[in-house]
Amino acid sequence: MTKFTFIAAALATGLSAGTAFAADYTISVTLDTSPQHVRNVWLKDFAEAIEERSEGRMELEIFEAAAKYKDSEAAAAVAQGAIDMAIPQYQLISRFVPAADFEQLPMFYGLDRDQIYAVVDGEVGDELHAKIEDKLPVEVLGRPIDLGFGTVFSTSVDLQTPADLEGLKVRVPGGPATVQRYETMGSVPVQISWPDVPQALQTGTVSSLWATQESVASAKLWDAGVKYAMEDRQAIVQYVPLVNRSVFEGLPEDLQTLFVDTWDEMVDGQRDFAAERQADARELNAENGIQTSDPSTEALNEMRQTLMAAQPALIDVLGIDPAFVERISTVVGD
Template sequence: MTITRFAPLLFAGLFAVVAGPTLAADQTLSINTALTTSDPLYKGLESFRDAVAQRSNGTIEVKLFPNSQLGPDEDVLEQARAGAPVAVVVDGGRLAVFQKEFGVLGAPYLASGYDGIRKVVTSPLFEEWVGKLRDASGHQVLSFNWWQGERELWTNKPVATPADLAGVRMRTPGAPVWMETIKAMGATPTPMPFAEVYSALQQNVIDAVEAQLPAGQGAKLPEVTKNLTKTGHINLITGLVTSAAWFDSLTPEQQTILREEALKAGDVASYGTRDSLAAIEADLKAQGMTVAEIDVTPFREATAGVYDTLGYGDLRDQLQAIAAGQ
């Protein structure tokens, strides 16, 4: 038999290889976070990296980029929209521009601590939001149970009531829910990347910042602020968000690995954060900061209208019931 007689068979076989179902090749996912390597949440990312490598038999490699090495969160979200194999640890406020419901997760005094908000972000209702976000922006949530603590006020003057924040330029993320919350608390919201906060305080570009304890310690805020006021105004829950197009290029098994391990690692990060708070507060005091426990009722009352302003009034009641286990 000649080569010519084999040609149709060879072509058919080649076509089957090209046109048939294919498995995802080895993949690399680059994860960006504004946090430092000392942050408890970063330990969760390391746990995620190692678990994914082991469970996927090395077919998925996770690389971590702390200190916003890949750029501001918004830039990485745009890269993910374009299909790049990147992910970012991001709050719901920044996702609200694509799917409105996510913004309520950053609204003031929605829940306290981790356990209640975890019920919200693992609920069937939240999974509906995950699907809507995919359709709206091309982002895939791997998990949203990355709790970073409650946001407090870092200032250079004592603060006890909203009136004390009049005229204070306070850094906050640029999402509407954050901006409205800080404005309602009495300060002037000033958006900028978190990586720029230290120098901005040094140069008097801003007067204050609101941040959770691990992030403030990691950013060395005790060197540029004197007072920590425990308002707990935002219970910061964040998610690990990647490209839906990239996620869809993976095998179903790889997709399952990423989502399951992200949820497990989120718990590692969140409970690690919870367990670190007392020691961080003691360290801040040792560095000379004044830590004030105050009656937050005036701040709670001042920010109550933020929900209705942004159209979250009905959703607030629903989510608070889920958080309470009702």
């Protein structure tokens, strides 16, 4: 056998072995954000960890940029078994579980990361996840991961204070609490899925949007006319991992444990990574002509008082159990 023939045979054997050792379990995941987005980038690291720790028995197949579903459709798709896993924003689950809109309540206005984590990573978060699992045939894999604090952007108005939002048509990702917040601010909220945002800005359907520095940078929305931004820390955007219950229960017990434990071990690092990406994205947006302002503490406190005055009625409209809200208040010391 010549040296060339030996190498060719070895390669063929290697390819056959690779095929023979294909993953026993493949979890399909839908994301509607671009490959450069912080959620997508981190999820690929998570997928690599799952494949490595399972010694190739389990893998994630990731469908990006709404190739399968928009996030507004993702929870229902997972519940119906059309896709195995999704990681939508909490507020996009609120049509099934009203309490999932909790982070958009006025009481979260101005809170820092640690105060929010004390809520979502504690008993209140466990209670909410149990509500989601009771309503939908899904498993909540673990603690939520971060996108970051929302920022308001505009194509035409130099935003300096929350009062500058009055009269503007603002894109929102969904959720009745977010809609109500902007109505209280005097804006006109318009629910638009993320993949449709560039066209909405370019056609004038909206002139502003509530998103994050990271999301705007990853989508290069300066090309769609965005020029101004304001960091008023209205609320944080977090993603909750949902897995179809039948799919999760179909995994061997050791892989279920590996799936849950790997997620939990990587969440804290993801949150720090997301915060760094937001800071970097703000700089990148500035380099591309998007000017960001930081409102004064007085301006933020004034808006918080206005929003908090509307919270009792909002809780009633949303159908959130007041006792659940009270338990949140106890944690944040409000």
